Amino acid sequence: MLDxxxxxxxxxxxLIYQRYNYDFRNYAMSSFKRRVLRIMELKKLSVEALLxxxxxxxxxxxxxxxxxxxxxTEMFRDPSFWRVMRExxxxxxxxxHKQFKIWHAGCSSGEEVLSMCIMLKEMGILQDxxxxxxxxxxxxxxxxxxxxxxxxxxxxxxxxxxxxxxxGNFRDYYKEENGMAVFNKDLMMNxxxxxxxxxxxxxxxxxxxxxxxxxxxxxxxxxxxxxxKKFHDSLFKYGYLAIGSKESLIWCDYANRFIVVNNEEKxxxxxxx
Amino acid sequence: xxxxxxxxxxxxxxxxxxxxxxxxVVKILSQLPKGFPLPIIMCLHRLKHVxxxxxxxxxxxxxxxxxxxxxxxxxxxxxxxxxxxxxxMSVELGHTFALSTEEMINNSRPAIDITLxxxxxxxxDKLVGILLxxxxxxxxxxxxxxHERGGLTxxxxxxxxxxxxxxxxxxxxTKIDHVLKVDQIVEFLKELDKQYR
Numbered sequence: 001m002l003d004x005x006x007x008x009x010x011x012x013x014x015l016i017y018q019r020y021n022y023d024f025r026n027y028a029m030s031s032f033k034r035r036v037l038r039i040m041e042l043k044k045l046s047v048e049a050l051l052x053x054x055x056x057x058x059x060x061x062x063x064x065x066x067x068x069x070x071x072x073t074e075m076f077r078d079p080s081f082w083r084v085m086r087e088x089x090x091x092x093x094x095x096x097h098k099q100f101k102i103w104h105a106g107c108s109s110g111e112e113v114l115s116m117c118i119m120l121k122e123m124g125i126l127q128d129x130x131x132x133x134x135x136x137x138x139x140x141x142x143x144x145x146x147x148x149x150x151x152x153x154x155x156x157x158x159x160x161x162x163x164x165x166x167x168g169n170f171r172d173y174y175k176e177e178n179g180m181a182v183f184n185k186d187l188m189m190n191x192x193x194x195x196x197x198x199x200x201x202x203x204x205x206x207x208x209x210x211x212x213x214x215x216x217x218x219x220x221x222x223x224x225x226x227x228x229k230k231f232h233d234s235l236f237k238y239g240y241l242a243i244g245s246k247e248s249l250i251w252c253d254y255a256n257r258f259i260v261v262n263n264e265e266k267x268x269x270x271x272x273x
Numbered sequence: 274x275x276x277x278x279x280x281x282x283x284x285x286x287x288x289x290x291x292x293x294x295x296x297x298v299v300k301i302l303s304q305l306p307k308g309f310p311l312p313i314i315m316c317l318h319r320l321k322h323v324x325x326x327x328x329x330x331x332x333x334x335x336x337x338x339x340x341x342x343x344x345x346x347x348x349x350x351x352x353x354x355x356x357x358x359x360x361x362m363s364v365e366l367g368h369t370f371a372l373s374t375e376e377m378i379n380n381s382r383p384a385i386d387i388t389l390x391x392x393x394x395x396x397x398d399k400l401v402g403i404l405l406x407x408x409x410x411x412x413x414x415x416x417x418x419x420h421e422r423g424g425l426t427x428x429x430x431x432x433x434x435x436x437x438x439x440x441x442x443x444x445x446x447t448k449i450d451h452v453l454k455v456d457q458i459v460e461f462l463k464e465l466d467k468q469y470r
Contacts, residue, residue: 028365029371077359246372
């Protein structure tokens, strides 16, 4: 059976860092190992062949990143989270600002930002919100921008939407073309997509709400700690941070600068600069 | 009497199950000796979108409160853990949990192969793996990993299973040390418990 030891995984992350300036050295080991093994299997490469390919072929790195990063997501994942967004968090932000900014950090193929736009549209405030969606992987950003997803995913997405109790008809938001659901481009009018590296990138803006759900689970605790500092600095005071339902920040240095707003849905509020 | 020829070197028990395993798991947890010394790490197939209720249902009769770990949570001796809905659950070398939202495996998330495989990697020959009733082959490969790294492998007696696909798949791909009914699995755990007293 195909296997790889930790020393070789470290050689791979070190090479990628030195040569391409992507830093996977602090990724959680179990999933990083699975991702690398998956690429080796897919491309039929041994460890040595993979290292050689990464060294010799700068084109390969994009393909490698696309496979390495986890791009499995669904629209309205955790419908109860979206209900809390609509009924509590967004109204709370609007008490103070008519116009506000949202950052989707690690947006992957864009299902979450699309869900957000649908929700904001149904709330009648889409035009008042600026959304920035970022990811490390340029290929996946192109897919997110296209707002086009396989029609076979729509069954689950629609079920989630119904559980979220959306006020419209989910199918009105897209047209079917060649087995793909092509979403209405107007939904994304206020979204800008940009490449951004959570690990090595700088703080680039201030936000009222940051969503980073099920992204930091791929990082080790040291890196989670660093990234939480960046989110802290990217939020206005009293801004909100949402992470995945089974993630936790309690062991991070900056945890005491946030309060828990909703523990079930893992929504935090920045209370200290 | 030490029917299963056990010793006190084991560090964890991992249990996989799917369709038809719920009653078996409830029985195991309700008859677990008080103060059972090892963590019990469970990956049971479950509805992806139902986050609440399962752990409560399992806990009603269980001797120990069952919990769904957070990402990076430490694995404690005597803790009983259940993989949360719609996440894969791995174990890391530092004896912590790691959750992930990667692709489904064997049409499942959580996938039993991931939990069993990472437990095998971390605990090596100090692991007991138990696979119960189920309707697909998830877990078979994980049991193979456990055996290859020296761990002890148990499956539920297929004739007792509501659906025997899962234990049979494991029996087909790797050596299984014991094929047992749920009552015997309980006996096994009681005997294991005695080794630590």
